[in-house]
Amino acid sequence: MIKSETAKTPLVDIQSSEDKRNIPIDRVGVRQVKYPMHLRIKDNGMMQTVGLFTLTVDLPKHFKGTHMSRFLEVLGEHNHDMTAETIPLILQRLRERLDAETSHLEVKFTYFREKAAPVTGKKGMMGYECGFVASGGATTDFEILVTVPVTTLCPCSKEISDYGAHNQRGYVSVRVRPTPDNVLWLECVIDMIEACGSAPLYPVLKRPDEKFVTEQAYNNPRFVEDMVREVALAFDKDDRILSYEIEVENHESIHDHNAYAYLKRDKSNL
Amino acid sequence: MIKSETAKTPLVDIQSSEDKRNIPIDRVGVRQVKYPMHLRIKDNGMMQTVGLFTLTVDLPKHFKGTHMSRFLEVLGEHNHDMTAETIPLILQRLRERLDAETSHLEVKFTYFREKAAPVTGKKGMMGYECGFVASGGATTDFEILVTVPVTTLCPCSKEISDYGAHNQRGYVSVRVRPTPDNVLWLECVIDMIEACGSAPLYPVLKRPDEKFVTEQAYNNPRFVEDMVREVALAFDKDDRILSYEIEVENHESIHDHNAYAYLKRDKSNL
């Protein structure tokens, strides 16, 4: 069982040994990699946040394994500039270092932007859970993930009740594939979604603001079905968007389960 | 580095070897143990659910380690009857098997009960996240954990707005220490808490029910501060309760953060 010392100089590269099972693997790599990242944002700025990465490549059938440490080395070289233009370069570098046909990157992060209250203009930072999913090489793809919390007020509850209407926090999660020639900023996707809720959420609301958003929500009741359709209409009108998936999940204030709607659309098929 | 075969017959009990660091350990054992459990409920029934257990004992300074497999053996002997009366027996068995002074058990589980809609009477099952925290031996204690989701409607939003009022799902989490001589059923704690919200939640609500709870919530606005105080008043009045902690967290429909209130009280100090 014990291997002789001499057999191990230099250290054997087990991963590169031949595999005879004849099974190529779609994706091999590292996951749940927490890493600091700098995100390029609209108007040429940069913001710093924390990324949770999955980095993979394909593995041909004749190799036993990939070389996991190289993924971290490539990430360490490129975490200082993440954007739709630089991610293809990271993907290319992964293919080179790992000797692969296809490479794949997924990253999730909190994107912050300043947001002012609707009446008093009081400002605070609001965070949005966002992400990128990208492939390069034999398959090329780039998708943007954005989750936006909104207020939704139930149209049925409003209609049937003598006063009041149940409302709640809802989450709109979209996966958007932009056209190759356009830049689609996270900011723009968030704006489109926030316009579709009964009311947007805010970090700071003083009393006049609270009155404003309460009445705004009551004046704009939305089912999850309405939310999905309104976001779809906005995405359909936007030429920067090729295809999309929309999920809306309302954390119903009258139930302990959620109301849910899902829509997937490839505009090239319309 | 390689140990001779003969040195290992019979298998050494490393855990029982002497430790010279002179440090007794408060709690040693197993955690995140998922196990089926049978819970005794009010009116002599039993319900089956899934428990997530932490089982520990104290470790005297002269022992290197505890014997982890015995915790699972004791759990396997006793998971068929969990209740305020049987948990002390499990704790006693843990002390015997582990040769310990003090034993400790924590378990979290979903407790289900049937709940009828307020107008139509339509029934469904509603789940509540509950738990027990118990110690036996040198220290003896028993506490009940219950989390109840409720509707909360904002008194400020109602007062300042011409119509509507923001409301949301809130979670009331309590930790209650009953008096030793009384039985305090999960059902009773849940009932006390549900009575304190703007409205309770339900698994099934038809239109007449939805109208009812919408108006009920509008008629009973509650801040997190109100919730904590109302639950405290109910617990203060109940002789079965010795001491308690109450946490209320509203998933505000107008913010992406939560409103929060916390109160801890030992009634023997009043």
Next chain:
Amino acid sequence: MIKSETAKTPLVDIQSSEDKRNIPIDRVGVRQVKYPMHLRIKDNGMMQTVGLFTLTVDLPKHFKGTHMSRFLEVLGEHNHDMTAETIPLILQRLRERLDAETSHLEVKFTYFREKAAPVTGKKGMMGYECGFVASGGATTDFEILVTVPVTTLCPCSKEISDYGAHNQRGYVSVRVRPTPDNVLWLECVIDMIEACGSAPLYPVLKRPDEKFVTEQAYNNPRFVEDMVREVALAFDKDDRILSYEIEVENHESIHDHNAYAYLKRDKSNL
């Protein structure tokens, strides 16, 4: 803004009102529904566990909304018998009650089975996270989800080190589509996966068992790449399986990130 009382008798069905946005929705329904469930298991037994359900139907473009309470009513009628044969009946009932073309059910639950230690035979219950994903109506499908924790010992670490080898808990998550004519029990999928690790996990291991599994793992080193391939070979050989996805994630003991491999295969394309 205030609606007259008379306008509301009987209560209006807002959901059934006409929608002019011309957008059919793929899936509308309820999510994160926690409900007790009875699962039919191999050898004609039943086990009780806790299900986390998503239930949806399609929504034609001319309806404003679905009727969310009916999903809970159907679930309440059918949670007492979940299996590959009964789920199509639930799906059919959903289509009837919601007047829909297609219905969809997803459920996740912990499946428990007794497992004996490899040498001493000491028994305990071991839980596995499992699930079903099923569609009925215009689209018909049924898939089984199973996650199995295993020990994986690194072939590279073993080969290059003079003694020892890093190993860790890994999770194999599969999504399997059985052939329509066969019954594929969760038990069988779990067995196939556990046979592919460096060693299986156990609820109870006494010292002779611990020696056994330690040496077993050292004798059977496995990369995530090996795991994915071994499981694929087992699934390829099994006629009850039409297509599958396999994900393996090792919680590396030498890193704070995970090693990952993913393979998707439709056997009809081979």
Next chain:
Amino acid sequence: MIKSETAKTPLVDIQSSEDKRNIPIDRVGVRQVKYPMHLRIKDNGMMQTVGLFTLTVDLPKHFKGTHMSRFLEVLGEHNHDMTAETIPLILQRLRERLDAETSHLEVKFTYFREKAAPVTGKKGMMGYECGFVASGGATTDFEILVTVPVTTLCPCSKEISDYGAHNQRGYVSVRVRPTPDNVLWLECVIDMIEACGSAPLYPVLKRPDEKFVTEQAYNNPRFVEDMVREVALAFDKDDRILSYEIEVENHESIHDHNAYAYLKRDKSNL
């Protein structure tokens, strides 16, 4: 039910109205507030990360509620410099703005630092989950939270097995109260903890590094009990530390549950 417009000018401050329930509340405020933060680190640098905040004050018995928006305003003024010296200023500002006796802040964040592989020196960033818990006013306190992942190799498995030994990722979570006159950097706490594992974890390990840490772990077997004791010994020797709690949780590679040890010690009681 409908309130006249005139009754609402200016907007009533419901929160400040008198409460007659006679119940002061320990803590009222906001929770799950995600906000960008700048953390002062050793050697005068600053790092930017994402904080998850809980901010509370006490609420006297005669007030109905607190003013939630002010917490966000104070956070927005101070998130650009978080450290042991600036947090008391934030706490003071909270008391002023909320007219409170006691204020409380909790924040959790990922702290990153560069870490070099032990043989090749290859560098990468490694993240650690950290936090601060602080009170100011009538009660003054400051505690540091640090969670460090480590490798742990089982002494029993090593001793009884002819070859190999099960090892796994473990998590050491400490809550440390420094002496008021000393600065205790996160970096120092992390270093003390990493020295106690069978081996530390690294972001990047090449083959010579992997050989090194594999053998290092095999040469330094540690139970959770050993981990807790070794960290306690290190904390006992360090004059900057007044009191501490240590939790170690091993994600056992041979079980699907965790091994666990917990120790709490106030050095002033020694």
